[in-house]
Amino acid sequence: MRWWSVANFVSNAGTWMQLTVQNLLVLQITGSAAATGLSLSVQAAPGLLMGVAGGAVVDRWPRKLTAAVSQALLGLVAFTTAFLVATDRLNLGALMALAAVTGLIATVDGPACALLGNDLVRTEDVPSAIGVGSLVHNAGRLAGAGLAGLTVAFLGTASAYAANGLSFLFVTAVIPFLRPVREQTRPEPAGEPTGEPAGRAGDTRMTVREGLAFFARRPRLVGLAVISGVSAVFGRNYGLTLAVLVTGPLAGGAGAFGTVSTVLAVGGIVGAVLGARLRRPSVRLVGVLAAAGGLLQVAAGLSPSLAVLLVLVLPMAVVESVSDTAGTTVLQTDPPPHLRGRVLGVWGSIRTVWSLAGPPALGLLMEVAGARGALVLGGLLIAAVVAAGHFAHRRRTPAPVPVPTTPAALAARPALGTAA
Template sequence: MRWWAVANFVSNAGTWMQLTVQNLLVLQITGSAAATGLSMSVQAAPGLLLGTLGGAVVDRWPRKVTAAVGQALLGGVAVLTAVLVALDQLNLPLLMALAALTGLIATVDGPACSLLGNDLVESEDVPSAIGVGSLAHSAGRLAGAALAGVTVGVLGTAAAYVANGISFAFVACVIPFLKPVRRQERAAEPAAARPARDGRRKPRDTGVREGLAFFARRPRLVALAGLNGISALFGRNYSLTLVVLVTGPLAGDAGTFSTVATVLAVGGIVGAVLGARLRRPGVRLVGTLTVAGALLQVLAGLSPSVAVLLVLVLPMAIAESVADTAQSTVLQTDPPAHMRGRVLGAWNSIRTLWGLAAPPTLGLLMEVLGVRGALVAGGLLVASTVGAAFLTRGRRAATAAKAPSVDEIVEAPLSEALKPSTTPLPTSRTELETAV
């Protein structure tokens, strides 16, 4: 697990270095911010359209092999991009095609790597393993964004892609030496997934439709999707809203927002450490943290200065990070083992949908209400919606507790009839005749 955590950190640092450089590269080639956004959408599109199919592949193939092949392919794409940049042969269509290919590979590689990390520890330690993964992601994001500028300034753009390719190769080389812990999860598997009596294994159900149907029938997963959607559409997209707030009403500059972004990253790391201590997180915890983050967002929208904003940004990032860790734990432990790849694939599609819809929604809200109004209104909307859902669920639970079930209604007369009689049996013919 320690080796896997180090590999995750190296890989995330390389990935965020490449993402940072890729946006700069698109701007250099086209001079268009719209083209930069388009490249990000093209890379996210496979996750939206093929996420569940990628999860089905993960459920069917060995995770170590799937993760190793995925990391090797992503490394190859990064090195190919570096060669094209070095030879000055990279144009916009080629870059878009490579971005789409990266997103396609990630639909399989992402769930495989997530579930492989969980296989390295005992069942009771899975929440901690997910927390360690979140910590590696946050620390890698911070390190990668910082290293991108240094690498490009000293070695050039192609070097950043080479570094990312090396980071993928490092992970691919670590995976064969990992030793998963064999956990007893057979009881949670359906009969079709268990070995037959003759020793042969029956074919598993790896259909995409079944994965989506399973997700839709699971109230906890549907609730998480709703929480993620409303918080993505009206809050949490701080890289968009806070940059407008800092450079607009608070009269800051790019350096000021860099400080805010650094505090956000530090809060994410602190939240990941706290999230790693969770043992059995649930949807209620995610909802509570979502409400807390939304109320802090309201206060951030009312901030009179950058100093006050910095004080609020840290707990906002901590709440978001702990909620993400709790959310990931539920997604990766609530479904049975044979369905987890498809659940993560479906989640990837849902999250990508919210991610694509959030920027234009927030942009429109800021155009209509201003950035302060958008932060305040969005935070209040998130908090009130989640609060109302909690109250509605509480009332339903109370009503269900008071009302007798169908089984109780049917079984009550039968249980009364089967109770032993307290009347003494007749001991003589006269008593028997009287009783009759």
């Protein structure tokens, strides 16, 4: 697990180095902000269309092999992009094709790497492993964003892509040496004779349907999706809402927003450490944290000064990080082992929907209500959805029937098998 954490830190740092310069590269090539948004949509589209199928692949094939191959392929895409940038051959068509290929590989790589990390620890330690993963992600984000500027300044834009490619190869090299605590059992799909290849189109469609059906039949997973979706659309786009709030009503500049972003990152790390201590997280805990985050967001929207905003931003980030860790733990441990890849695939498709819908919806809300209004209304909506879900759950849950325990009450009960 220590080696896996080191590998993920290197990979996250490389990924954030690339992401830091990617939008600037698209603008440099096309000169169009719309093209930048289109490239992000093209990369996200496979997750929407093929997420469940990617999860089915993870359930069918050995996890270590699947993760190693997907990481190597992502490294190949990064090196190809670096070569095209260095030789000045990267055009809009090639850029869109590479973005689509990256998104397609990610539909397999995401669930494979997430579940491989869980395989390295005992079942009771999975929440801690997920918390460590969140901590590594936030630390890699800080390191990658900082290294990107130095790398591009001294070595050029292509170097950020090359560094990301090397980070993927490092993960690929580490995977063969990992020793899972337990081997995952993957029973033969129903109706498939033993010894036949497990890759036929009909069986793949069947497994995809199994993942969708399991997700739809689990109220706790549906509730988790609703809470996470509303929070993601109206409460997690701080890069947009807080940027407008700081530079607008609070009259700050880019430096002030940089300070806010740093505090958010620090809060994310603190929250990851706290989340790693969770033993049995639940959807109810995720809802409580989401509601608390929404109320903190309301207070942030009403902040009279930058100093007050900074005081509120830290607990907002902490609550968000703990909530993410709790939700991820529920998502990755609730399904049976042979369905977890497909459930994560369903989740990936759902997450793609709200990641594509969130910024436009929030932008429209800010146009109508302003940055303060968007933060206040969004926070109140999150809290209201959580409260409504709580009361709906209480109404559906039947009250427990008291069992008589006194001798007189037991004597009054009808004998087993007689009519009452």
